[in-house]
Amino acid sequence: MLRRASLLPLSFAILTSCGNAFEPASSIQSLRILAVRNEEPYTPPGGTASLSLLYFDGSRRAFDAQGNRKRKPQILWLGGCFNPPGDLYYGCFPILAQLFASRGQSPGAPPPGEVNPLEYISFNETFQLKIPKDIIARRPPEELDVFQTQGIPPYGLSYVFFAVCGGEIRPVPSETPSGLPLGCFDKETNERLGEDDFVIGYLPIYSFEKITNKNPVIEGVQFEGVPAMNRPCTEGCAQGSRCGSQGVCIPVIPHCTERKVDDCPTYKIKPVLMQEKNVEKDEAAPPFNGRIPDEVIWASFYASDGTLKNDTALINDANKGWVFHDAEGTRWSAPNATAGESRVWIVVRDNRGGTTWTWQDIYVE
Amino acid sequence: MRFYSLTIATIALVVLVAARAEGQPGQAGLQPPVLQQFVEADYPPEAKEKKLEGVVILQLEISAEGKVTRVTVVNPAGHGFDEAAVEAAKKFVFQPALRDGKPIASKIPFKYTFSWKPTEGPGDKQGDKPVEQKAKRAILRGEVQIGNSREPLQGARVRVTPTGGGAGVELTTNTNGTWELSELAPGKYRVEVEAPGYQSLEVVEEVETGQATEVIYRLQAANQGFEVVIKGERPPREVTKRTIEQRELSRIPGTNGDALRALQNLPGVARPPGLAGLLIVRGSAPQDTQIFVGGTLVPLVYHFGGLSSVIPTEMIERLDFYPGNFSAQYGRVTGGIVDVGIRSPKSDGKYHGLIQADFIDARVMAEGPVPFLKNWMFIGGARRSYVDVWLKPALEAAGAGVTTAPVYYDYQLFLETRPTNNSQVRIGLYGSDDRLEILIKNPAAQDPTLGGDLGLRTGFWRLQAEYKHQLTDRLRLNSVLAYGYNTINFNVGALYFKLDTHPVTNRLEFSYKPDKRVTLNVGQDILYNPYDIDLRAPQPPRPGEPDSGPFVTRPPRVVKESGSLYQPAAFAEAEILPTEGGRLVPGVRLDYNKVNQSWDFSPRFNARQIVRPQFPKTTLKGGIGVFQQPPQPQETNPVFGTPGIRSSRSIHYTFGTEQQITRQVDLSVEGFYKQLDNLVSRSPNINGTGFTYSNQGSGYVVGGEFLLRYRPDARFFGWLAYTLSRSTRRARPGEPLNLFQYDQTHILTTLGSYRLGRGWEFGARFRVVSGPLDTPCVGGIYSGAAGSYACISGAPFSERLPTFHQLDLRVDKRWDFQTWKLSLYLDILNVYNRGNVESLDYNYNFTKRIYQTGLPIIPSLGIRGEM
Structure with a gap:
């Protein structure tokens, strides 16, 4: 029996989780992975998971004195971990350390486009993982019995790890049981780079025999309540906008002249999503109060410059349903200096591995 | 002709007019006078003849030496009761009131009750006068001690009531834990002894004509009245026993007067984290301690965030807290036990x-x-x-x-x-x-x-x-x-x-x-x-x-x-x-x-x-x-x-x-x-x-x-x-x-x-x-x-x-x-x-x-x- 006392601190933690003394997660000041997308979130047994990354290198090391970008991050993908002990990501580490070490102590950056002989390692921008046909059957019979007891369909679980490094990725001794034994080193100085220049992540991929999931669909973005970035520059940009680097018209706003960020004018940015295209039932979940719950959908916001009011916004709740009708998404305020083209990323996820993203560029005068 | 023997009715030492140490914070350090020698009043002939009963409220002025210097009738009863009560009260002897340990003069209200009770005895036929009966009266004196320690217990209430009926006399023990009734009619009396925080005691004593009967009563500290057992197993199975009075429970700063939150101030109980209302006893996890209300297991004892407990302090008789080595009557946990009585x-x-x-x-x-x-x-x-x-x-x-x-x-x-x-x-x-x-x-x-x-x-x-x-x-x-x-x-x-x-x-x-x-x-x-x-x-x-x-x-x-x-x-x-x-x-x-x-x-x-x-x-x-x-x-x-x-x-x-x-x-x-x-x-x-x-x-x-x-x-x-x-x-x-x-x-x-x-x-x-x-x-x-x-x-x-x-x-x-x-x-x-x-x-x-x-x-x- 869970004791109430253990639930209370959790509740209060949730209630008080907004706002602290740190730079918000939405402010990109370093090399950051913003999202990883699987084209087929519930990849079936025998299917192929096609993965891609959304990342941005905002580290000060990424630029030279003139502000020009001077490096291209290295990407590493590691697959090959299926049904780890306890379904825990760190249960994969012994397998992956062995796998990675097989490439040598200093793999270096392979030529672009190279496919590693070991199919579970790649240095490309994207990665494809073949899910074993028997991934569900590989589970011990007693585990499958448990699934049957619970009334949920059995599943297989694959983990894919990825790393983005502002230098070169090398294996290092693991310092903790839940840390991956990889390090990132400056190619020229051999200096080991820290968290601002090196990100490691993982993605769980669930495989069911019959249940599938689609990635969320973003129709567009509204800037201050009107559709934005939908007019090619070739058609000419309206007043208050200009042609952006992506070849579409983007809004132009002045930089903030207030001393306090809170006093800066804010601009409403909201992704356009259609309920009927996005909401699916969480079929892997048994009914609760006689109803199969919806999947949970939420949006995360990130900004290259300026400040966002909200890091996240709930779109669809498991029990309450669609709550995004009247929501404003987020509010963004411009930086207090001329920044040129700034970007706000919007990543929409569901709680079954679905991910999609878009962005809004704004020119700050 | 039937003789109406006089039984002294209820004498209640109510409250000290000026102050009373117990219950009146404003008069802290002041102790009321304690009646040491009671004198029985003569039953008024008129009242005796008409079989009347009466209650007289007096105000007694007591000197620093403990003598009654003045008696005023506050609420008269007539029929001779007032005069008889005044006359008897003048002969009372008190241990004087104390302020900071020094004797002082004081005033107290005093209720003197006359109850009529027919008796069979020599007086019925011979028409003995009260003064003659007094000569045959007995003395009952005693000392109240704390359990086996034999330490004197001051402030215990001793109530002496004839077993055959009629009202009794109520006294309070003095600093030596002693009390005395010197004018009792021979016979059997029920003696009830009470003190806050101790098990009350009830015995029957028999006193004989012209003799002084001396008794010693030992009260066991117990889970009674407004005293609350906070630590240790309940007697007599305890390894350890400590008591905290209700006054303490309701006055500990930072608890809002909540008895169960007071538990967290005892040795062996760790400070719970933040807003969690947990009991962490002797290095055990919270789920290793069980909580009972009146012997029944309950799942929780605190509301949200430990703000207050689910049972009000004023309803608690005792709070048994066993941080370890508890009795075999409890089990299923390896930490501690809290039993709210x-x-x-x-x-x-x-x-x-x-x-x-x-x-x-x-x-x-x-x-x-x-x-x-x-x-x-x-x-x-x-x-x-x-x-x-x-x-x-x-x-x-x-x-x-x-x-x-x-x-x-x-x-x-x-x-x-x-x-x-x-x-x-x-x-x-x-x-x-x-x-x-x-x-x-x-x-x-x-x-x-x-x-x-x-x-x-x-x-x-x-x-x-x-x-x-x-x-x-x-x-x-x-x-x-x-x-x-x-x-x-x-x-x-x-x-x-x-x-x-x-x-x-x-x-x-x-x-x-x-x-x-x-x-x-x-x-x-x-x-x-x-x-x-x-x-x-x-x-x-x-x-x-x-x-x-x-x-x-x-x-x-x-x-x-x-x-x-x-x-x-x-x-x-x-x-x-x-x-x-x-x-x-x-x-x-x-x-x-x-x-x-x-x-x-x-x-x-x-x-x-x-x-x-x-x-x-x-x-x-x-x-x-x-x-x-x-x-x-x-x-x-x-x-x-x-x-x-x-x-x-x-x-x-x-x-x-x-x-x-x-x-x-x-x-x-x-x-x-x-x-x-x-x-x-x-x-x-x-x-x-x-x-x-x-x-x-x-x-x-x-x-x-x-x-x-x-x-x-x-x-x-x-x-x-x-x-x-x-x-x-x-x-x-x-x-x-x-x-x-x-x-x-x-x-x-x-x-x-x-x-x-x-x-x-x-x-x-x-x-x-x-x-x-x-x-x-x-x-x-x-x-x-x-x-x-x-x-x-x-x-x-x-x-x-x-x-x-x-x-x-x-x-x-x-x-x-x-x-x-x-x-x-x-x-x-x-x-x-x-x-x-x-x-x-x-x-x-x-x-x-x-x-x-x-x-x-x-x-x-x-x-x-x-x-």
């Missing part, structure tokens, strides 16, 4: 009430006779919080949609009667409910699935019947039967946990006393708990395990089942008094657990010896015993745990001494050691989901407890409590021994309260406690499914956060009116606004961190009326 309703035939309100909640209480039910009394109360009034707007301002703002309430109703002189029946219904429901529209970036619809409800109720019966002089029966309902309902986003149980409990005990030095206790302790569980949640990491990532990335487990827990137990215990002041308590307990079909046998032994009975008294005590705790339900659940795992085991060793330093000051020192083995630990399955649980864990807790206490007197009470301890756990053989999550090396609490006079009382509490342990995050790993980071954990509980220290103050002001009392109090928590560190807070990728501090300065103003 509900007091009987007042039996004076009047109705009483209480209303109290502060910023957090308001409550009412009433007691008195049950209308239309003869010999039935009731006590009932209810409380509701209004946190929702101010928290709802705050939450909405923070962007949350509030469906049900946080609210709690509790209620209690007990009916009681005595079918016979030797039996008692009590029926009670009580419960508690806490709930909130909000919609979080901007979930936390760290774990976005913990957003959306958030609901929490915890509640319980119990319907219980208690039956106590002294079957014979040697055989006693105590039984408690209860049926109830517990619910925990928690949901956030797509995750939920709903558990409903309907526990049936029965505790039955027979106590047989074959010899004055031996008592045998045997009984049963049954728990039958049908449950319905509906859960969809990931398996949370156990304390010390690495963070397994945001909830969204973890596979949820689903449980929807109904079942039952059945845990019957039998126990037997002997209380042996082999020597003067010595006590041996061997016992055994046998538990059965249906879930894993296992038997647990737990032998226990406690001993106590008063090595120096006279002042300053010295007592040695000790105990050793086996305590076993069945695995938690989720640990044996086929989905979440491993069926078949056994109970955890702990062997408790305790040795200590109690030393009187002055009449007011005691020192208690105890050392304890708890050996822990068969603890439940888990490891991930080699291939697949879930974990395998096993009984491979072990550990120990060792420590010392010191309590220097100034017992309450007219002005002051206070204590200094210090606990030094170390609590460790090892997950599996061969793995390192780590400090346990709830380990707190140093716990120092000092508190006191002083009555300033004129109804003012001022109290302070200061605590210094080792900081909580934390498992630091040494980095973060990006979770692609959640878009946030998971903590990469360092060594479990390897970082001690900064030391906690806090000062709390309390000021009370009370006004006494003729039929009711009004009180105001201001309780200020964290007076100097110390930012005590409760946990670590990290940035989004766990590369930076700051201290998360606890509650700031919080003043709480309350008002209370009693009648």
